Amino acid sequence: MSSTPTPTLYDRLGPDALRAVVTDFYARVFADVMIGFLFTGKDRQHLIDREIEFTARFLGARDVRYTGRPMRQAHARSPILGGHFDRRLQILRNTLRDHAVDPDVTTAWIDHQLALRPQITGDAGSECDHDVAAARLASPGAPPDDPTG
C-alpha cells in the first residue's frame, strides 16, 4: 500500500506564497530607515533567492537545496547589532501578517530566526553595544562568541 507523505509547513505555504513573502520582505528591508544601509550595494535578487531556499529547507521542502553560505560566515562582515536583528525580525512579522501567512508557518519561521540569532550577531540584546560591534569589526570572520577571536 502506498502512503502519501505528511504535508510539511512548506506544502502548506506553497512556493508562490513563499516567493511573494520573501520578495516583499526584502523590498521593505532595503528601504528601511534603520537597517536599509546595511544592504547598500548588495544584490537584492541574490538575497531573495538564497532566503527562499533557506526558508524552504527549514519548512520541510524535500526538493530544494540551500546554495548560500553558512549564516555565521554570510554575516560576519556586516556590523549587525541586536537592534538591527530585532528590526529585521519585526519587518518579517509585519510581512507575514500582511500576507496572511498560516499561523503555524509564522510561528515556525519566527522561532527559527530567533534560534539563529547567535550566528548573526554577537550583540545579545537590543541595547546596541558598540564595543561588541567594534570588536567584531576588528576581527571579521571570528565567531562573535569566541573571546579569543
Ligand code: HEM
Ligand atoms: C535569522 C536571521 C537571518 C537570516 C535567516 C538571514 C539570511 C541570509 C541569507 C540566506 C543570506 C545570503 C547568504 C549568501 O549569499 O551566501 C544573507 C545575507 C545577508 N544578510 Fe542576512 N539573514 C538574517 C539576519 C540578518 C540581519 C539581522 C541583517 C541585518 C540587519 C542581515 C543582513 C544581511 C546582509 C547585509 C547580507 C549580505 C552579506 C554579503 O553578501 O556581504 N541578515 N542573509
